[in-house]
Amino acid sequence: MISKTIALIIPVLSSVQQLPQLYKSYTTNSVADLSIETLVIIVITNILWFFHGYFIRDFTLILSAAVSVVINAALITLCLKNFGTTG
Numbered sequence: 152m153i154s155k156t157i158a159l160i161i162p163v164l165s166s167v168q169q170l171p172q173l174y175k176s177y178t179t180n181s182v183a184d185l186s187i188e189t190l191v192i193i194v195i196t197n198i199l200w201f202f203h204g205y206f207i208r209d210f211t212l213i214l215s216a217a218v219s220v221v222i223n224a225a226l227i228t229l230c231l232k233n234f235g236t237t238g
Contacts, residue, residue, distance in 0.1 A: 162215030169193075169222045176229050187230045194223045 176182050197219040204212030 159211060162211050166215035166218035166222070169219070169226060173222055173226055173229075176226060180233065182226075182230045182233050185226065185230055187227060190223050190227045190230065194220055194227065197223065 172185070176185065197216045201213055201216035201220065204210070204216055
C-alpha cells in the first residue's frame with residue numbers, strides 16, 4: 152500500500168515542482184535568472200518520460216510528464232518573450 156502511495160505522490164510532485172518558478176517569473180515579469188538550456192533539457196526529458204509511460208501504459212506517468220512539459224514550455228515561452236530584457 153505504501154509503495155503505491157509513493158508511486159502516486161512522486162509523479163505529482165515532479166510535475167508541479169516548477170509551478171512556483173512559473174508563478175514568480177510571470178508575476179515579476181523577470182526571467183533573468185533562468186537557464187533556457189536547462190528548461191529545454193527538462194522538456195526533452197519529460198517528453199521521453201511521456202513516451203515511456205505511453206509504451207508501458209502508465210497513466211500517472213503520462214499525465215505527470217504532460218503537465219511538466221506544459222509548465223516548462225510556459226517558462227521557455229516567458230524566457231523567449233523577455234529575451235534581451237532585464238528584470
